[in-house]
Amino acid sequence: MKILIAAAGSYGDIAPYTGLGARLREAGHEVAVTAHDTHTALIRNAGLEPRPLPADPRGHGAANLRAAAAFLKDLAPGLIRATEADAPDLLLLSTTTAPLGAHLAEALGVPALGVPLQPTEPTGDFAPPAGGARSLGRRGNLWAGRLSQRVVDRLYREPVRLLRAGLGLPPLTARDVRRRRRAADGPVVHGFSPALLARPADWRPGLTVAGNWWPHLPPDARLPAGLADFLASGPPPVFVGFGSMSAGERGGERLGSVVVRALRRAGVRGVLQAGAAGLSPGEHLADGDMLAVGQVPHELLFPHLAAVVHHAGAGTTAAALRAGVPAVPVPVTADQPFWAARLAAVGAGTPPVPFAALSGADVDAVDRLAAPVERAAQDPALRAAAARVARRMAGEDGAAEVLRQAESLAERPPAT
Numbered sequence: 001m002k003i004l005i006a007a008a009g010s011y012g013d014i015a016p017y018t019g020l021g022a023r024l025r026e027a028g029h030e031v032a033v034t035a036h037d038t039h040t041a042l043i044r045n046a047g048l049e050p051r052p053l054p055a056d057p058r059g060h061g062a063a064n065l066r067a068a069a070a071f072l073k074d075l076a077p078g079l080i081r082a083t084e085a086d087a088p089d090l091l092l093l094s095t096t097t098a099p100l101g102a103h104l105a106e107a108l109g110v111p112a113l114g115v116p117l118q119p120t121e122p123t124g125d126f127a128p129p130a131g132g133a134r135s136l137g138r139r140g141n142l143w144a145g146r147l148s149q150r151v152v153d154r155l156y157r158e159p160v161r162l163l164r165a166g167l168g169l170p171p172l173t174a175r176d177v178r179r180r181r182r183a184a185d186g187p188v189v190h191g192f193s194p195a196l197l198a199r200p201a202d203w204r205p206g207l208t209v210a211g212n213w214w215p216h217l218p219p220d221a222r223l224p225a226g227l228a229d230f231l232a233s234g235p236p237p238v239f240v241g242f243g244s245m246s247a248g249e250r251g252g253e254r255l256g257s258v259v260v261r262a263l264r265r266a267g268v269r270g271v272l273q274a275g276a277a278g279l280s281p282g283e284h285l286a287d288g289d290m291l292a293v294g295q296v297p298h299e300l301l302f303p304h305l306a307a308v309v310h311h312a313g314a315g316t317t318a319a320a321l322r323a324g325v326p327a328v329p330v331p332v333t334a335d336q337p338f339w340a341a342r343l344a345a346v347g348a349g350t351p352p353v354p355f356a357a358l359s360g361a362d363v364d365a366v367d368r369l370a371a372p373v374e375r376a377a378q379d380p381a382l383r384a385a386a387a388r389v390a391r392r393m394a395g396e397d398g399a400a401e402v403l404r405q406a407e408s409l410a411e412r413p414p415a416t
Helices: 011-026 037-044 065-084 098-108 137-167 174-183 225-232 251-266 282-287 298-304 314-322 336-345 362-378 380-394 398-411
Strands: 002-006 030-036 049-053 090-093 112-114 188-190 207-209 238-240 270-273 290-293 307-310 327-329
Touching: 002 011, 002 065, 002 098, 011 030, 011 037, 011 314, 011 398, 030 037, 030 065, 037 049, 049 065, 065 098, 065 137, 090 098, 090 398, 098 112, 098 137, 112 188, 112 398, 137 174, 188 398, 225 290, 238 251, 238 362, 251 270, 251 362, 298 314, 307 314, 307 362, 314 327, 314 336, 314 380, 327 336, 327 362, 362 380
Parallel strands: 002 030, 002 090, 030 049, 090 112, 188 207, 238 270, 238 307, 270 290, 307 327
Antiparallel strands: none
């Protein structure tokens, strides 16, 4: 079976699908992944075929709706081109591509399976993840979830129009799109752990919470020698990295200075990952208690740490829990405050430190970070809670559930 995983966005939006794709390939399927060309090597290294998208993932976050609209508008022709030369037998759709992928599946006459990394359906259990961490009560949460869907419909209105026109499909009104969504009963496998967020009881049948799928890791992958030596040279350090979040122009060195001073005040060693924030320890490397690194597989690094300071993206949140390591969440935007709150709810993370709190006066910023870092590194209750979640996650296999449902869809007769 030819499978196209339609995903788009930054590293964290793509990397988990490389592990999922590798699992599908090992089962005998041909797998391609759509992504911006900055992720081509990531996809090829997993033994998968990259299908390039013109949409540039940089700066498309929820905080910049104009950039998000431009990003989504570019997705429409990109998805068409990704299927023109070699049409798939099955589409797997991420959170970002699902509102477009349903129309693509209609034109191709193939089934589609939703594989989001976040909960996307309204529920009374919690407010929509992109709306923050605060519950509005059951009725309020449901109302907010439905309103969120209307906002998504509006954001995708022009991309959907372009996509349907490019595919030769008749146009749909906004009401038609909403009606189709309400009537849809297709399967969706959510790629997060029920140990972190349980499946809401008020979801319709067909919506599954299966557990994470993880970035592909080659069997011979090892930590860089310098990093391995640093880990062995002293007590477990604290990792600090903010993924694809930017610190703004020339902000990385100032942020790095705040981070290093906070770690030293907390009495811990540090591993700082530059990321999009350009996090840099500057001259603070000279004392030997801090190490600067680039992209390193979380699966290899995180089990050696005392704690992880991160932006609370879905993937990094899950990776820290998988390793049984407490977290200090520093959310920036989109669903990050939601996952930060979930970490605190399961007892595996400190209360969140807003990213903006680290950009104020240096003394205040250092104080705001040092205390939770010290607690995360030393509080046995946090580590015990993280270990409990890790044990539950060890028994999950989200990729296996995707494989099962994908092969079941392929065996069904085509809709008429």
